[in-house]
Amino acid sequence: TPRPFNQLPGDWRTGWLNLFRFWQEGGLNNVHHIMARKFQQFGPIYREKLGAYESVNIISPQDAATLFQAEGSLPERFSVPPWVAYRDFRNKPYGVLLKTGEAWRSDRLMLNKEVLSPQVVEGFVPLLSQVGEDFIRRAQAQVEKSGREHWTADFTHELFRFALESVCHVLYGERLGLLQDFVDPDAQRFIDAVTLMFHTTSPMLYLPPNLLRHLNTKMWRDHVQAWDAIFSQADKCIQNVYRDLRLQRKSTKEYMGILCNLIMRDKLPLEDIRASVTEMMAGGVDTTSMTLQWAMFELARSPGVQEQLRAEVLAAKREAEGDRVKMLKTIRLLKATIKETLRLHPVAVTLQRYTTQEVILQDYRIPPKVSKATGSLLTLTWLWDLGDMGRAAGGCMPSLHPSKAAWRAQTHRPDPSLQTLVQVGLYAMGRDPEVFPKPEQFRPQRWLAAGPKHFQGLSFGFGPRQCLGRRIAELEMQLFLMQILENFKIETMRAVEIGTKFDLILIPDKPIYLTLRPL
Ligand code: HEM
Ligand code: 2DC
Numbered sequence: 001t002p003r004p005f006n007q008l009p010g011d012w013r014t015g016w017l018n019l020f021r022f023w024q025e026g027g028l029n030n031v032h033h034i035m036a037r038k039f040q041q042f043g044p045i046y047r048e049k050l051g052a053y054e055s056v057n058i059i060s061p062q063d064a065a066t067l068f069q070a071e072g073s074l075p076e077r078f079s080v081p082p083w084v085a086y087r088d089f090r091n092k093p094y095g096v097l098l099k100t101g102e103a104w105r106s107d108r109l110m111l112n113k114e115v116l117s118p119q120v121v122e123g124f125v126p127l128l129s130q131v132g133e134d135f136i137r138r139a140q141a142q143v144e145k146s147g148r149e150h151w152t153a154d155f156t157h158e159l160f161r162f163a164l165e166s167v168c169h170v171l172y173g174e175r176l177g178l179l180q181d182f183v184d185p186d187a188q189r190f191i192d193a194v195t196l197m198f199h200t201t202s203p204m205l206y207l208p209p210n211l212l213r214h215l216n217t218k219m220w221r222d223h224v225q226a227w228d229a230i231f232s233q234a235d236k237c238i239q240n241v242y243r244d245l246r247l248q249r250k251s252t253k254e255y256m257g258i259l260c261n262l263i264m265r266d267k268l269p270l271e272d273i274r275a276s277v278t279e280m281m282a283g284g285v286d287t288t289s290m291t292l293q294w295a296m297f298e299l300a301r302s303p304g305v306q307e308q309l310r311a312e313v314l315a316a317k318r319e320a321e322g323d324r325v326k327m328l329k330t331i332r333l334l335k336a337t338i339k340e341t342l343r344l345h346p347v348a349v350t351l352q353r354y355t356t357q358e359v360i361l362q363d364y365r366i367p368p369k370v371s372k373a374t375g376s377l378l379t380l381t382w383l384w385d386l387g388d389m390g391r392a393a394g395g396c397m398p399s400l401h402p403s404k405a406a407w408r409a410q411t412h413r414p415d416p417s418l419q420t421l422v423q424v425g426l427y428a429m430g431r432d433p434e435v436f437p438k439p440e441q442f443r444p445q446r447w448l449a450a451g452p453k454h455f456q457g458l459s460f461g462f463g464p465r466q467c468l469g470r471r472i473a474e475l476e477m478q479l480f481l482m483q484i485l486e487n488f489k490i491e492t493m494r495a496v497e498i499g500t501k502f503d504l505i506l507i508p509d510k511p512i513y514l515t516l517r518p519l
Pocket of ligand 1 (some may be wrong): 071077096097098108167279280281283284285287288291346347348352421459460461462464465466467468469470472473487
C-alpha cells in the first residue's frame with residue numbers, strides 16, 4: 001500500500017523560517033540550484049514550504065506523466081501572485097495566463113484556433129521569415145560597419161527587438177521596424193518594462209497578493225510601473241489595429257494577424273481579447289530571445305554540431321528550392337537542437353499543477369488538499385485576510401481596489417493554500433543523469449536516437465494548459481536559426497563559463513559575447 005502524505009521527505013514544517021533562510025542564502029536567484037540540491041538530498045520527491053506556499057516536488061518523467069494524466073480538463077498552475085495582485089489593483093481583466101475554470105477554457109479554446117492550430121500556424125511562416133531576413137540584413141550591415149569581417153556583440157538587446165518584432169508581426173499583421181537603425185522609443189520602453197516586470201516579480205513570488213499590495217515597497221511600485229507600461233503600449237498597438245479594421249484600412253488579401261482574426265470572429269468580448277493579446281505580446285519577448293541566445297552559444301561551443309546542422313539546413317534548402325514551409329518539414333536535427341537547448345536552459349524552472357484528485361507519486365499518496373494540521377496555516381490565513389480588513393477599514397489605497405467579491409467573480413480561485421501544488425522540476429530533470437545520460441553534454445542527436453522519450457520534452461508544458469505561444473515560439477526560433485546558419489558561422493570569443501540565474505524566468509548569469517562571421 002502507498003505511503004501516507006505526511007511521511008514525505010523534506011523540511012516543509014517551517015514555511016516562514018524557510019523563506020527567511022532562503023532570502024539569506026541568496027536563494028532568490030538560485031531557485032533552480034536549490035531545487036537540484038534538494039532532489040539530491042531527499043531523492044526524487046520532496047515536500048517544501050516557502051512563505052505562504054506549500055508544494056510537492058518531483059523530478060522523474062514517469063511522475064510527470066502521472067501528474068499530467070490526472071490533470072483533467074481545467075488544469076491550473078501556480079498563478080504568480082504579483083501578477084494577480086497588479087490586475088486586481090488596477091482592475092484589469094485577466095487573460096488566459098491568469099484565468100481559471102470555465103472562463104479560462106472558453107477563452108483558451110477560441111485562442112487555440114488562431115494561435116496554435118496547424119492550418120493557421122503555417123500562415124505565420126512568411127511573416128516570421130521576413131523578420132528573420134531583416135535580422136540577417138542588419139547583421140550583414142554590422143559586419144560591413146565593423147570593417148573586420150565579423151560582428152561581435154552581446155546580442156541580448158538585438159534579440160529582444162527581433163523577438164518583439166516577430167511576435168507583433170503575427171499578432172498585429174504589422175511591422176514595428178525594430179530592426180532598423182532608429183528604434184521607436186516606445187517599443188524600447190515596452191521591452192525594458194517586460195524585463196523589469198520579470199525582475200521585480202521574483203522577490204515577491206512567495207508572498208500572498210493581498211499582503212503585497214499593502215506593502216508600499218519600491219519593488220511593488222516598480223512592478224506596477226512595469227505592468228502599466230506593458231498594458232499602455234499593448235493598448236496602443238491594439239487600438240491601431242482596431243481603428244484600421246473599422247476604417248477598412250486593412251487589406252483582406254494577406255494574413256491580417258491574430259488580433260484582427262479574433263476580432264472578426266466576434267466570439268470573444270474585446271476586453272478578453274485585449275487581455276490575452278497583451279499577455280502574448282509580453283510573453284513573446286524574453287522567452288524566445290533568451291532561448292535563441294543559449295542556442296547560438298551552445299552551437300558556438302560545439303562546432304561539430306553546428307556544421308552538421310548547417311549541412312542539414314543547406315540540403316533542405318536545396319531540396320525545397322527555398323520554400324520555408326517545405327524546409328521546416330525536413331529539418332529534424334534543427335528541431336532537436338531547440339529541444340536540447342531548452343533541456344539545458346529551460347525558460348520555466350518548474351511546471352506546476354494543483355491536483356484535484358488523489359495521485360500516487362513515488363509510492364506516496366498525494367491528497368488533493370493539504371492537511372490543515374500544518375502549524376503556520378493560521379499565520380498564513382491571518383496575513384491573507386489582513387489585506388481585506390485593511391481595505392474595509394478604509395485602507396491605504398481605497399478607490400482603485402475592486403471588491404473581493406468582484407475579484408472572485410472574475411475568476412473562481414480557491415484559496416491556493418488549501419490545494420496541493422505539485423511541481424515538476426524542469427531544470428533539475430534536464431540535468432538528471434538518470435533521465436539524460438551525460439547531461440552536461442550538448443547533444444541534439446539524443447532526441448533523434450531510438451528509445452522512449454516519454455514526458456522528457458516538457459519545455460513548453462503539457463496538455464490543454466501548455467504554452468499558448470508554443471507554435472509561434474518554435475517557428476520563430478527554427479526560422480531564425482535556419483537563416484543564421486545559412487549565412488554565418490557562430491563563434492564565441494572566450495571560454496567563459498556561463499551559469500544560469502533565476503529572474504522569474506531562467507536567464508544567463510552574465511553577458512554572452514558571440515561572433516557572427518559571414519560564410
Ligand atoms: C505558458 C514556456 C514562449 C505565451 C507557458 C508555460 C511554459 C511556457 C512552460 C506553462 C505551461 C504549462 O503550465 O503547462 C515557454 C517557452 C517559450 C515560450 C519555453 C519560448 C522559448 C511564449 C511566447 C508566448 C507565450 C512566444 C506568446 C506568444 C504564453 C502564455 C501562457 C504560457 C499566454 C499561458 C497559457 C495558459 O495559461 O493557458 N509558456 N513559453 N509563451 N506561455 Fe509560453
Ligand atoms: C516561475 O515558482 C517560478 O511563459 C514559480 O510567456 C512558478 C512559475 C509559474 C508560472 C511560470 C513561471 C514560474 C515562469 C514564467 C512562465 C510562467 C507561466 C508563463 C510564463 C513560464 C515557473 C511565461 C514566461 C509567459 C509569460 C507571459 C507574461 C509576460 C504575460
